[in-house]
Amino acid sequence: MRFAFFTAMWSSPRILSLIFGALPCTAALAENSRWNGAALGFEAPAGDLFSSSLGLRQALQAHGFEYQLAHVSQTAYNAKGGYNTDKKAEYIDQFSLTFSQSLAALTGMPNAAIEGNIVNRNHDNNLTSSRLQDPRVGFNDLAQESWGGQSITRLGWLNFRNSWLDGRLQWRIGLMNKVQDFDQIIPCDFQMLSLCGGKSADSGTWYNWNVHYWGSTVQYRLTPELTLLAGVLEQNPQAPSRGHAWSVSTDGSRGLLLPLEAEWRTRRFGLPGIYSLGLLYTNAKQADLYLGQSGGPGALDPGGYRHYRDTWFLYTGFNQQLNRHADNANRGLSLAWSLGLADQRSNKSRYSTSLALRYRGLFDARPNDWLALGVAKMQGSANFRRSQNFLNQQSEAENYSDPRYAPLPESSVNAELYYRFKATPWLELQPLIQYWGRPGGLTQTSDAWVLGLKTAVNF
Numbered sequence: 001m002r003f004a005f006f007t008a009m010w011s012s013p014r015i016l017s018l019i020f021g022a023l024p025c026t027a028a029l030a031e032n033s034r035w036n037g038a039a040l041g042f043e044a045p046a047g048d049l050f051s052s053s054l055g056l057r058q059a060l061q062a063h064g065f066e067y068q069l070a071h072v073s074q075t076a077y078n079a080k081g082g083y084n085t086d087k088k089a090e091y092i093d094q095f096s097l098t099f100s101q102s103l104a105a106l107t108g109m110p111n112a113a114i115e116g117n118i119v120n121r122n123h124d125n126n127l128t129s130s131r132l133q134d135p136r137v138g139f140n141d142l143a144q145e146s147w148g149g150q151s152i153t154r155l156g157w158l159n160f161r162n163s164w165l166d167g168r169l170q171w172r173i174g175l176m177n178k179v180q181d182f183d184q185i186i187p188c189d190f191q192m193l194s195l196c197g198g199k200s201a202d203s204g205t206w207y208n209w210n211v212h213y214w215g216s217t218v219q220y221r222l223t224p225e226l227t228l229l230a231g232v233l234e235q236n237p238q239a240p241s242r243g244h245a246w247s248v249s250t251d252g253s254r255g256l257l258l259p260l261e262a263e264w265r266t267r268r269f270g271l272p273g274i275y276s277l278g279l280l281y282t283n284a285k286q287a288d289l290y291l292g293q294s295g296g297p298g299a300l301d302p303g304g305y306r307h308y309r310d311t312w313f314l315y316t317g318f319n320q321q322l323n324r325h326a327d328n329a330n331r332g333l334s335l336a337w338s339l340g341l342a343d344q345r346s347n348k349s350r351y352s353t354s355l356a357l358r359y360r361g362l363f364d365a366r367p368n369d370w371l372a373l374g375v376a377k378m379q380g381s382a383n384f385r386r387s388q389n390f391l392n393q394q395s396e397a398e399n400y401s402d403p404r405y406a407p408l409p410e411s412s413v414n415a416e417l418y419y420r421f422k423a424t425p426w427l428e429l430q431p432l433i434q435y436w437g438r439p440g441g442l443t444q445t446s447d448a449w450v451l452g453l454k455t456a457v458n459f
Contacts, residue, residue, distance in 0.1 A: 035265055035272050038330035039321045039360045041187030046368070047425030048458045064102030064113075069459040071095050074191050074452065076127040076143040081448035082439060083134045090127040092147050095120040096210075100161075111163040117156030117177070119210035124151050132448050133440035137407045140349070140378045140440055141414055142193035143450050148210065154245035156210040173216040175248065178206050181217045181229050182261055185274040185319050186336045186356075191454045192416045192434055194376035195354050198276075199340025202352050203313035205235050205282050206257055213239045214250060215257070225266045233257040235284040255284030255309070271332070273320035280313040286346035290387040297390050314341040331361030344381035348409075352378045368422040373415070380409040380441050400444045409441030418454075430454040 037043075045068070050056060060067065073093035078085070096119045103112040127143045129135060159174025172180065183198035190196055201208050215233030222228060238244050238252030261278035285307045292301025317338030324332035339353045356374035361367040388406040397404040418432035436448040 034267055036329050037272055037274070039324065039332040039358075040272060040274065040319045040334050040336075041189055041358060041360075043330065043360075045425075045458050046422075049426045050459055064104065065099065066101075067097060067099040069095070069097050071455075071457045071459070072146060073455045074144040074146055075454075076191070076434075076450050076452045078127060078131045079449045079451050081446040082132040082436065083445050084131045085446075086131070088127065088131055090125040090130065090144065092121070092123045092125055092144050094122065094146055096156075098156075109162055111161075111167070113161050114158070115161055115172075115180070116158045117210070118153065119156050120153040121146070121148050121210070122151050124149065127450065132436055132450070134407055134442055134445055136405075137409050137440050137442065140194075140352075140380070140409070140412060141376070141436075143191065143434060143436075143452065145188065145191060145193040145196040149240075150242060152242060152245055154210050155212050157212050168221040170219040171216070172218075174214070175212040176215040176217065176231075176233060177209065177212055178233075178259070179208055181219060181231065182259055183276070183278060183315060185263065185276045185317055186338055189358070189370070189372065189420070189430075190356070190374055190416050190418065191430070191432055191452050192374070192376070192414060194352060194378060194414055195356055195374040195416055198315055198317055198338045199352050199354075200259075200278060200280060200313065200315040202315075202340040202342060202347075202349055203280050204347060205280065205284065205286075205311070205313070206233065206259075207240055211239050211244075217259075225264055225268075227263045227265075229259070229261040229263065229278075231257070231259050233259070235282050255282055257282050257284075269320065271321040271324060273318060275318040275320075277316045278314070280315070282311050283309045284311070285309055286311045286343075288345050289348065289381065289383045290390065291345075291383075297387075299387075299390065299394070308343075308346060311343050311346055313343065313347075315339065325361065328361060328367060331367055333357065333359045342381070344383050346383075348381050348384045350379045350381045352376065366422070370420040371418075372420075373417045375413065375415045377411060377413050378441065379411045385409065407440075407442050407444070410438070410443070412439060412441045413437040426458045428454075428456040430456070 075091045077089040098117045101114045104110045126147045128139045133139045157175050157177040159172050159176055161172045163170040183200040186197050188196035213234040213236050215231055217231035219227055219229045234253050235255045235257045236253045258281045264275040266273050288306040291306045292298035293303030293306055294301050298305035319336040322333045322335055336356045341351050342349045344350045354376035358372040360370055362371050385408050388408050391406040395404045415435045416432055418430050420428055420430040423429055432452045434450040439445045439448055
């Protein structure tokens with residue numbers, strides 16, 4: 001049984017941050033030349049494998065077509081500890097094509113465009129479920145964040161975009177994905193899921209990267225630093241399924257998602273920083289994890305479990321550069337923090353939070369390399385523990401070794417250290433080590449150490 005909120009993280013914005021660098025949130029970055037997010041993890045691609053030799057990119061740009069084609073692989077090996085201590089290495093990879101086609105010539109609107117994303121994932125392997133965490137409780141983190149539960153090629157988004165008022169007002173409509181607009185202040189550079197980007201996907205009601213759903217969003221830049229983002233999106237738990245990979249149907253929809261976010265891009269403290277606060281509300285029916293319609297345990301209630309249509313999720317965070325090299329603004333140390341607070345009546349998470357330090361260009365001889373250390377904590381829902389404990393009372397299972405026993409997850413603390421080599425402008429190699437404290441939030445599972453390697457190629 002898996003933590004429901006991590007179904008929302010079957011995919012990852014890792015490639016998006018790699019591909020688009022400083023693009024993800026607003027036009028403020030482009031218009032404010034003083035703001036440089038390179039040391040925060042938002043750096044534009046320096047080059048790609050084929051553009052200079054084939055000239056394909058330049059030919060397409062002449063017709064208003066922009067694209068990025070990338071490949072990411074992630075390998076993880078359980079060096080010590082975990083639920084299953086047998087040694088094993090797991091490998092996954094994915095290709096992604098992200099593109100936009102200008103419609104200026106066709107429509108006469110200079111900023112109009114069609115945007116799209118296609119992701120191909122391979123190798124349905126996952127070290128977390130095969131070795132690190134007790135399968136009876138599922139997972140609250142992933143050693144390989146790009147794992148999506150299946151090998152598949154699917155549409156991530158396809159929508160229309162336009163902007164007005166010198167880029168201050170932007171509108172999207174069509175098959176959407178949250179990573180186009182919301183919760184994009186922290187890059188997804190770590191291989192560990194809990195350190196990958198922000199925390200809004202922990203809500204379990206919308207989905208990252210390669211999962212599409214109908215909707216419309218709007219951004220309005222109130223000042224050069226402050227932008228408000230809002231949207232109306234479809235809440236569809238069937239969206240991550242294989243049958244929905246290329247579907248334009250709303251079959252399975254339960255209601256609406258109403259996100260609202262404020263993003264502040266600033267140099268108020270002398271160096272670039274991004275701060276955000278977001279609220280995600282849905283009117284889609286969500287089931288209580290424990291209570292029934294009559295107020296007792298839902299497992300025994302003739303009316304079934306209690307349901308809610310006012311579910312919320314709060315997310316916030318910041319990403320602030322702390323210092324810079326006098327001769328290179330792209331080199332320096334940054335600190336990022338994120339927090340997600342869930343409605344624990346229906347979410348198996350109470351909260352998740354992470355803190356990470358990144359240093360771009362620590363060594364003079366390697367100005368484009370990265371060194372990073374991150375720590376994350378996940379706290380389980382008290383309502384879910386109450387439900388698990390009730391199941392144990394019903395089955396009279398008291399011993400963790402009893403197959404009937406329903407484990408009682410509490411909190412876990414995980415960490416990752418990596419060094420990313422910029423081998424060429426288009427190739428990155430990232431060896432890493434992970435520490436897993438109480439995997440899955442269970443004290444009965446021994447702490448684990450994982451060795452890994454992430455690679456990224458920009459074609």
